[in-house]
Amino acid sequence: MRWGDLNNSTNGMKEVLIIMFVEWILVLFFAYYLDQVFTSGSGKSPFFFLKGFQKKPLSSFGKPSLGKQGSKVFIQMDKHDVSQEREKVEQLLLEPTINQAIICDNLKKVYPGRDGNPDKLAVRGLSLALPNGECFGMLGPNGAGKTSFINMMIGLTKPTAGTAFVQGLDIRTHMNGIYTSMGVCPQHDLLWETLTGREHLLFYGRLKNLKGSALTQAVEESLKSVNLFHGGVDDKQAGKYSGGMKRRLSVAISLIGDPRVVYMDEPSTGLDPASRNNLWNVVKHAKRDRAIILTTHSMEEAEVLCDRLGIFVDGSLQCIGNPKELKARYGGTYVFTMTTTMDHEKDVEAMVQQLYPAAKKVYHISGTQKFELPKEEVQIASVFRAVETAKRNFTVSAWGLADTTLEDVFIKVARDAQAFETLS
Structure with a gap:
């Protein structure tokens, strides 16, 4: 044939x-x-x-619902500050303003279940408005959905429902236009091991349309800002960098080319205290004329850098506000600590209960006890007098009275939200 x-x-x-x-x-x-x-x-x-x-059933927002799993979003009533943020977003969508760098409108992300597993709701109806010049911090436990949110905002994944606008451009249809004004520091360093730090910045600078002397100047300023300019570090291959140096290079890459919006996913992970403090100064300087969304597990970092914070648990915002507001709202207690011998633990407990009947014991181990005291009842002078009296009756090794920290607020909000999720 x-x-x-x-x-x-x-x-x-x-x-x-x-x-x-x-x-x-x-x-x-x-x-x-x-x-x-x-x-x-x-x-x-x-x-x-x-x-x-x-036909897909419509939710109360006029968009396809997410089925039985998604219905949990609307069982829990939004907190007052979260509701206010949602209303603010709806108002801005009716009357757009150029001052808002990022507007998230009921953003959702669902990962379909496989092998008989249920669907995973990573982000549940997030609404957020972020003006220029603000650093917004996202706090939350591992697996809360922070990275999933950032992945939608930078175009790595598509939202299941809702949308977001970056500098007025829709992430569903105009992502190519958003890329030109966006900087990203991912959670895991995406670097080429054979390229030097300088070559990385030259490459990303060209992507941001920098040329000639402007490119050279921007690269040098970026290297100096993250302390990678001296000692030949800038011409060393990235594969030979330490973990902290790689994080600093990733931050420099996210800020080169003067982006209007920057996403930083745990930028200070692995940095020593001196490098971390230097990085904070870089971010403080950078946020003056751009919007920054920053995720972190460091409460100190959140207080230093962020104008507003959102605590993100199980795919939804539990509260929004500046650090002082959150501490005042969720931390209406002082923490009183006293360490004695184990023989006198009952004496300490009796002393605290006599002073403040509403006091709550939250920690107890080997003679050290911690009590939460309601702020409205506490008079610091009376605490000092009680401690001085106690010292005359038994040995007090150490004692202290501390205000609520942001870490206490974070733990309280996360614990309450997870307890509600378990019940629902």
Whole structure:
């Protein structure tokens, strides 16, 4: 047989090849259908292909609902500050203003369940407005959805519902325009090990349309700002950098080219105290004329850098406000600590209960006890008098009275939110 023999009607080979091709297509679709229906553990309904034609139920926001898992979002009433932020976003969408760098409108992200597992709601209806010149800190436990939120904002993943506007551009349709005014410091360093720090910044500077002397100056200023300019570090391959040096280079990359919006996902991870303090100064200087969204597990960093904080638990914001507001709202207690011998633990407890009947013991180990005292009842002078009296009656190794810290607020909000989720 030769190719020219296909036109010979006597051998029938042309018809055989056509039949084989048609059968191949039909059997391919049939095999795919059987694989979807009879797969062990995650088999679909025999009519799964008809689901696309069914009408999706609308949620109270006029958008497709997220099913049973998503309904939990609306069981829990929004806190007052979160509701205010949502109302602010709705007002800004009606009357847009150029002062707002980022507007998130009911942003949701759901990862479909596989192998019989339920869907995972990573972000549940987040609404947020961020003006230019503000650093917004996102606090939350591991797995709360902070990185998923940032991945949607930078275009790595598509939102399941809702949208966000960056400098007036929609992340669903105008991501190419957003890239030109955006800087990102990811949670994990994305560096080429064979390139030097200077070469990284030259590359990313060109992406931001910097050229000639402007590019050279921007690279040198970036290297100096993160303390990578001296000692030949700038011309050293990134593969030979320490973990802290890589983080500093990632921060420098996120800020080169004067981006209007910057996302920093745990930028100070792995830095020594001196480098971390230097990095904070860089971020403080950078936020003057741009919007920054920063995630961190360092409460000290959040207080130093962030104008506003949002505590993010299980995919939703639990509270929004500046650090002082949050401490006043959720930390209406002083923490009184006293260490004695184990024989006098009951004496300490009796002393505190006599002073403040509403006091609550929150910690107890080997003679050290901690009590939460309601701020409205506490008179610091009376605490000092009680301690001086106690010292005359038994040995007091150490004692202290401390105001609520941001870490206490974070733990309290996260614990309450997770307890509610367990109940619901």
